[in-house]
Amino acid sequence: MPKCIIDGREVEFTPGKNIIEVAKEVGISIPFFCYHPGLSVVAQCRMCAVEIEKMPKLQTACSTVPTEGMVIKTKSDRVLQAQKATMEFLLINHPLDCPICDKAGECDLQDNSFGFGDAYSRYTEERRTYMDLDMGPVIKKNMNRCIHCTRCIRFGDEIAGIREMVAVQRGNNTEITTSDGRALETDYAGNYADICPTGSLTLHDFRFKKRVWFLTKTATVCEGCSRGCNIDLHHDAGVIQRCTPRENLAINKYWICDEGRFNFHYVNDESRITDPVLVEAGHLNSVEWASGLDQARKLMAGKKALVLLGSDLTQEEGKLLKEFFPKHLPNAQVFHFGTPGVSDSKSDADADKILKRKSKTANLHGMESLGFKPFEKAPAGCEVALVIRGGRAVVPALNGLRAIGIGVFQKEHAKDFSVILPGASFAEKDGTVVNFAGHEQKVARAITPPGQSKLLPEVLMMWINQKAVGAA
Ligand code: SF4
Ligand code: SF4
Ligand code: FES
Known part of the structure; x- marks a missing residue:
């Protein structure tokens, strides 16, 4: 297998895998937002910048594959400075919503802000604000929190097979929406909430029900059809609160359908007969x-x-x-x-x-x-x-x-x-x-x-x- 050097370590890699994945295999974590292993690579957020010897500019680790002998630095001063600048840019319009946001506790933006951002903001302008909006029965949208990573747009296009999420306007006014404001149509809409790296797209069904750190996760299999998608059931005090997909590349990759996701409700339903x-x-x-x-x-x-x-x-x-x-x-x-x-x-x-x-x-x-x-x-x-x-x-x-x-x-x-x-x-x-x-x-x-x-x-x-x- 070919070898490259990451942060001074010699690392063998499978040709074709990007730097984020190769580094992850040896325990080196590179922060990212727009990259998702199940979606196309767009190198849009710039959070995954790394320094590569003989390349004058920083490169995005999601869109770069290592070559034999490549020397990559993920924690150099230039990289840390770039990460800090990207975080500052992404947070310019982001509200201080973590205390009331369902994503808190499992949010990439929160984690990366804590790991790579600054403790203060230099931004004194007025922030852009939008009203929360329903996107149909499954997803609630909060555009104040969006970082325009386009994962949702790509999920619709590439996995759900329906171009229903689009970015309208440009620059500071960019907004993710359905093309004419109508409800999401896919039977896989819950995945939008899973892949959104912020709390911009959340599940109606789980909204404000539980803080995620109170939940215990059990790895199991969906009973909704003969596919047998791999899932996690999240529960607290004997009550299931939500169901999320668990990666299994041979069965369901990273996704589940909405029928499987919300199937668990009958388990705790009061119409269930629990006495002889x-x-x-x-x-x-x-x-x-x-x-x-x-x-x-x-x-x-x-x-x-x-x-x-x-x-x-x-x-x-x-x-x-x-x-x-x-x-x-x-x-x-x-x-x-x-x-x-x-x-x-x-x-x-x-x-x-x-x-x-x-x-x-x-x-x-x-x-x-x-x-x-x-x-x-x-x-x-x-x-x-x-x-x-x-x-x-x-x-x-x-x-x-x-x-x-x-x-x-x-x-x-x-x-x-x-x-x-x-x-x-x-x-x-x-x-x-x-x-x-x-x-x-x-x-x-x-x-x-x-x-x-x-x-x-x-x-x-x-x-x-x-x-x-x-x-x-
Ligand atoms: S709504 Fe979420 S997934 Fe879609 S672009 Fe914004 S941050 Fe990314
Ligand atoms: S998540 Fe949907 S597709 Fe997968 S096993 Fe359950 S019902 Fe079937
Ligand atoms: S994850 Fe590489 S640019 Fe966004």
């Missing part, structure tokens, strides 16, 4: 676990049962159920379900040109690999239904069968069920899911199941071991 309930004449009566389980077992005793397993269950849950049914419910006919119109992996396909898949559950391909067949193949003549789901799979029409539910259900589901035993969502359990391309990925527990909800292995253990209520 018996449904009588449309009323939900909370009962002890023992009574709920007893009622479920009585309803199923000796009956020909249709068992429907959501393709939102994990591989571990699927394997456990595969062993459970022949031993403990031998009359059961077991099938999987998940997305209307996508009965099996053959009918799953890309739903757009970016990430989304047609199967709206994460483990359709895994459930198939365990040998479960789609419920469309279920025979007629069953007397009772047992539906086990994680929270995403769409419950099919049960055609008047008396039904028992185990897992995550909302109050609106109750009309179709006689008994519901509450279970854990994807955010509350560990496990494995298999995406459409066969990648096995780990789902991680971020929070504990709410109320009396239990993990599926625990429910099955109780089912096996519990004596009938009232029995000696």
Whole structure:
């Protein structure tokens, strides 16, 4: 491999990688704003200036690739002076908003200002100001904080495939907006907030909810479709506050869709059933676990049962159920379900040109690999239904069968069920899911199941071991 010298260290590099990436690999951090590894390079902000021997002017590290023997300095006096000047320029119009800005605590402008800027400003002119504006239901815009890095414009053009962000006016009046002020249209709008290096584009959904330093981050996998995008769930005190993409170049690169980003809301929704309930004449009566389980077992005793397993269950849950049914419910006919119109992996396909898949559950391909067949193949003549789901799979029409539910259900589901035993969502359990391309990925527990909800292995253990209520 060719070698260059960075800050006096000999560094091997892969040809084609820019100086920012090569330096990062050996622990040398170069500040930047407009550069993003998933977008084209425009060298616009000048924050990444470095000194290169034999080149009279400072060069931008984002747009320069090292060559054999190149000598690069990232901390020389000239570089430090340039960084300070760039920070002063970028902050000329920037308000002192950090105490009320959602980006504070994870803001590149804040961090670089702290690391490379000055503690005071020489600027005495009036700052430009704009009103906060909605850019549709996902993004709120605050142009006072914008540094014109154009990441958002490039994301629209290059990733979302829609030129909806533009820079209008020029110089001091430059403003980022949609071309005619209309709402953002992309289904990937949340990424604008992630890539904006300042608090100019923030999520309506997360705005003013929590300071980011109070949040704990759990690395897991989105359950929104069979792509299995890598995500972080950010939570505090058992409540999920937001979901952000986690880099995985083989699966989702740096992005997620809005459906996946906001999917977590059902986990903490108050309509979720978190006690065992018996449904009588449309009323939900909370009962002890023992009574709920007893009622479920009585309803199923000796009956020909249709068992429907959501393709939102994990591989571990699927394997456990595969062993459970022949031993403990031998009359059961077991099938999987998940997305209307996508009965099996053959009918799953890309739903757009970016990430989304047609199967709206994460483990359709895994459930198939365990040998479960789609419920469309279920025979007629069953007397009772047992539906086990994680929270995403769409419950099919049960055609008047008396039904028992185990897992995550909302109050609106109750009309179709006689008994519901509450279970854990994807955010509350560990496990494995298999995406459409066969990648096995780990789902991680971020929070504990709410109320009396239990993990599926625990429910099955109780089912096996519990004596009938009232029995000696
Ligand atoms: S809104 Fe954010 S991402 Fe867009 S140009 Fe301004 S600072 Fe950059
Ligand atoms: S594309 Fe699918 S897996 Fe990726 S974020 Fe969207 S819903 Fe989740
Ligand atoms: S990151 Fe290199 S010029 Fe902006």
